[in-house]
Amino acid sequence: MGLYRRGSRSHDFENKGRRPQAGFEKGSWEMARVFSGVQPTAEVPHLGNYIGAFRQWVALQDQHECFFCVVDLHSLTVPWDPKLLGQRSRQTAASLIASGIDPERSVLFLQSEVAEHTELSWILTCVSRMGELSRMTQFKDKSRNLERDSIGTGLYMYPVLMAADVLAYRGELVPVGDDQRQHLELMRNIAERFNRDFGETFPVPEPYIPAEGARIMALDDPTRKMDKSSDRPNNLIWMNDPPEVVRRKIARAVTDSGREVTAGSDKPAITNLLTIYAAVTDRPVAAIEREYEDKGYGDFKMGLSEALIDFLGPFRSRYLEILDDPGQLDKVLDSGAARAKEVAHQTMQSVRERIGLRRS
Ligand code: AQP
Numbered sequence: 336m337g338l339y340r341r342g343s344r345s346h347d348f349e350n351k352g353r354r355p356q357a358g359f360e361k362g363s364w365e366m367a368r369v370f371s372g373v374q375p376t377a378e379v380p381h382l383g384n385y386i387g388a389f390r391q392w393v394a395l396q397d398q399h400e401c402f403f404c405v406v407d408l409h410s411l412t413v414p415w416d417p418k419l420l421g422q423r424s425r426q427t428a429a430s431l432i433a434s435g436i437d438p439e440r441s442v443l444f445l446q447s448e449v450a451e452h453t454e455l456s457w458i459l460t461c462v463s464r465m466g467e468l469s470r471m472t473q474f475k476d477k478s479r480n481l482e483r484d485s486i487g488t489g490l491y492m493y494p495v496l497m498a499a500d501v502l503a504y505r506g507e508l509v510p511v512g513d514d515q516r517q518h519l520e521l522m523r524n525i526a527e528r529f530n531r532d533f534g535e536t537f538p539v540p541e542p543y544i545p546a547e548g549a550r551i552m553a554l555d556d557p558t559r560k561m562d563k564s565s566d567r568p569n570n571l572i573w574m575n576d577p578p579e580v581v582r583r584k585i586a587r588a589v590t591d592s593g594r595e596v597t598a599g600s601d602k603p604a605i606t607n608l609l610t611i612y613a614a615v616t617d618r619p620v621a622a623i624e625r626e627y628e629d630k631g632y633g634d635f636k637m638g639l640s641e642a643l644i645d646f647l648g649p650f651r652s653r654y655l656e657i658l659d660d661p662g663q664l665d666k667v668l669d670s671g672a673a674r675a676k677e678v679a680h681q682t683m684q685s686v687r688e689r690i691g692l693r694r695s
Contacts, residue, residue: 369399369543370506372406372446372497375423376413376563379430379654381571382643383551383561386614387512391545393435395510401441402504402675403431408446408453409496412489413477413564426658428668430574433654444671446500451679456492456499458686462529463495467521473514498522502529503679507538513549514560516542533689548614554588557603575651578644585640596627596635605632612639615646 371392373380380389392403405427407420424445436443446452468474471494478486497518501509502525509519519542526537553559553570561571569584576584591602598606598620613620627635657664687693 367399367507368504368538369395369401369508369510370404370501370504370540371402371510372404372409372500373427373431374406374410374563375420375427376410376415377573378423378426379574380427380434381561381563381573382611382615383512383571384563385434385574386548386551386611387514387545388510389431389434389436390548390614391510391543392431392441395508395543396437396441399508402506402678403436403441403443404446404500404675405431405444406446406497406500409493412487412493425661425664426654429654429657429664430650432657432664432667433650434574438667438671442671442674444668444675448668448672449503449675449679451503451676451683452496452499454683455503455679455686456496458690459495459499459502459525459529460492462532463498463521463525467524468492468494471517471521473518494518494521495525498525501540502526502537503682504675505538505678505682506540508543509540510543512551513544516544536685536689547620548610551611552603552607554584554607557589557607572643572647574647575654576647577651578648581643581647582640585636585643588636590632594631596630596632597624605635608635608639612642616642 369392371388373384373388392401395401405424407424410420410423428443428445431443432438468491474491474493477490497515498521500506501522509515509522511519519540523539526539530536530539551561553561553565553567554572555567555569559565559570563571565571569587572581572584585608588608589604590608591604593602595602596605596609598609600606609620609623612618612623616623627638
């Protein structure tokens with residue numbers, strides 16, 4: 336390896352010692368095993384994926400043992416195109432490297448290439464309860480407009496596969512956006528139940544959710560989350576949006592009444608745009624509020640567009656560069672899968688032993 340440069344941006348989490356910085360949820364890890372994943376449900380991720388998840392992943396890889404996964408099996412829980420899936424998995428892996436994931440420090444792989452995820456998922460299915468799965472709001476949201484008879488079982492079982500993803504590596508810290516909070520709680524319950532019934536096997540994973548930017552909202556509706564699978568193209572900024580598209584989407588972004596550029600519960604749209612601005616420029620929201628004190632929404636939106644364009648430019652060129660060398664990307668994913676398999680295989684040996692899957 337060694338052909339990929341380090342991420343174009345490093346965030347100020349670096350050199351902060353071996354503990355999660357203040358503002359993150361519980362935990363004080365010196366050195367943890369980190370696991371997280373992203374679904375290949377689009378060509379590239381959106382800005383919400385980056386701010387809510389990837390930028391924490393990039394920072395964590397400096398001091399922790401990290402496993403990052405393109406969770407292609409998860410993407411089968413909603414309708415998919417078999418002709419596109421493989422390509423999207425590759426593009427999503429390239430997006431992670433372009434965002435700053437360094438395959439020399441982090442294990443990067445495709446979920447479906449490590450069969451232990453599905454094996455453990457079945458075992459954990461037998462440890463999970465219908466009641467707890469039925470309470471998952473993401474399942475309720477995604478199945479709301481479907482007839483009961485046509486709701487895919489995969490959508491229902493999604494959080495169990497997610498628990499298997501993390502527990503197969505005995506993951507301790509799970510950096511995710513706020514929408515995954517409830518799934519993390521379920522994962523913790525499953526781990527605790529397994530440990531109680533079969534003996535201490537899994538660490539109980541802790542969520543690692545940023546204090547700022549954990550839920551980036553849609554540009555066209557600040558009451559809804561920025562979302563890949565929405566049918567409203569102006570809800571999001573794709574990581575590879577060209578400058579003219581960024582300018583158009585930001586110009587059309589919903590604002591609040593008044594003209595002051597300030598964050599607050601009465602200004603959900605401007606608060607969201609300020610959060611994005613702060614994240615892509617590594618500045619505090621208060622500094623941006625001060626910069627626009629005597630200016631209106633027009634100037635603010637122009638400043639935000641240019642900040643986004645500066646931020647996304649390096650991503651776009653690295654992403655294309657990585658896709659241009661498919662052999663190198665294959666090497667990264669092959670070696671990632673081999674390392675992941677080694678670890679997951681060991682976990683499965685103890686799981687099988689503990690639950691009695693053996694000839695005796
Ligand atoms: N709007 C968001 N704000 C902050 N974080 C977000 N994440 C997703 N949306 C936001 C975080 O990104 C990581 C990868 O997400 P995923 O691919 O697993 O998909 P998702 O959480 O179901 O949401 P998406 O990206 O909008 O995809 P679809 O529409 O396919 O469901 C996760 O850590 C997630 O929390």
